[in-house]
Amino acid sequence: MAVAKKEQELLVTVSPHIRSDETVGRIMWTVSLSLLPAFVFGVYYFGPKAVYVTALCIVGSLFSEWLVQKMTGREVTLGDGSAFLTGLLLGMNMPASAPFYIPLVSSFVAVAITKQLFGGIGYNIFNPALIGRAFALITWPRAMTSWTEPTAAFVGLDAKTTATPLGLLKEGGMQKLVEVFGDKASLYTDLLLGHRAGSLGETSVIALLVGGAFLLYKRYITWHIPVSFLGTVAVLAWAFGGKGGLFTGDPLLHLLSGGLMLGAIFMATDYVTCPSTRLGQVVFGIGCGVLTILIRLKAGYPEGVMFAILLMNCFAPMIDRNLKSKVFGLKKEARK
């Protein structure tokens, strides 16, 4: 700049004055990295098909991003990793047995329609990966709910289909679930490690928790949404989840199963689609938790994390508007 030529001249700039070297790209790639442990577990349990499905999702996302940005004449921003992250998340939300067109079409819906048509990164109302998955679930309900059994080996390629723990719970109740997994202790261990049927990246709770801890340590997410989300689910599952009346439910089972960990740590905390105030994030998390339990216990679907987060995405702007922080120096009357 011309002003800065002579050193003694006073340089006047607008805020922000303190910058960090964080960029969108860095955050996106770090979040992708923190998903890696859970993805590795998914590949371990579901075999090469998991890599195949996820790769298709990522390729589809990157291509859709490139296509729409080219068509609309915007700057092509594949390098910022946001399309990659959407593809990765979408892939981890798919059953490993999904036929090739499901990842491709739903990643197009996720990136081209949900994100780019609404204005690109930062402007989308809904979480792109979740819309992609919701689209796939409604469009191909059978393919999206035929779960393969985790084989823990690369040899068993003729994978058997089976039900997810939450599916079993919905149909046969707790008794059936314990029967399938042997006993209660091995049920919890299997759920914790991810040795169960489900979307390929959602099963391993422990790996997801490691990724979440890393994000918390890097301060890329705060505790507000995950803790209020998981806490609400636990309390409500304990209160209403049991057959024997109030407070006989099994909170641990509900916490460990389904896409809850993946949703609460990686999806609900998406910067664009969650509220920006701390209090708002707590409200958002509680809302997600209430809706998740409501769908799990009362609705037709065995799992409700996806729809819960999508529904709360709609409320995020409203929550922000009503719970915005006080503007320093303004009197109460002056605040509108």
Place this chain on the structure above:
Amino acid sequence: MSHQHQEKVSYWALLKNGVIKENTIFRLVISLCPAIAVTNSVRNGFLLGSAVLFVQAMVNSTVALLRNFIHPRIRIPIFMLIISGWVTVVDMLMAAYARAAYKEIGLYIQIIVAFASILARAEVFASKNKVGASFFDGLGSGLGFLLALVIISFFRELLGKGTLVGLTIVPVKPMLIMILPAGGFLVTGLLMGFFNWIDMRFYGGKGAGGAGGH
């Protein structure tokens, strides 16, 4: 709007105006509810579109015919009476001659009474113009609606059921969401975007009537 001037507008221009420039669905973005509700098959879309086409043309002619006898203060109730009269005619005709289709979309036939597009044409055009011009304005607007419904339902039936006009094209159901309401919104929105794009790309945005700005 050109049609409020008294100078003579050709019937062809009126038709074109209704089909393209002031297309009910893709330009004015009104009467979307029935357009999304019935367009899960081409047959239903075509039938409702034809019913609207008939009602629109007849209502416009009737209103134009009676325009000098209708007191301005009570014109809306009178228009509604005329509209419901013609809708009853279509309703009874369909109930008598197209029973199977009537069972599926009969409700939407009766709801034509409340379509914004019908009343809008009567109020904006037919109450101020001669019978011939009004008839062609109604014909154009109805044709535009019919065309929009057929285009939307073409994509929805093909993608959602794998059939066209009941004929099997693909033996599987490719994309179930397309015959659900969500698919209706998706297809309508994408087509709207597509027509806006054509308009901007090839006609410099001049054809954009009401919906150009948003």
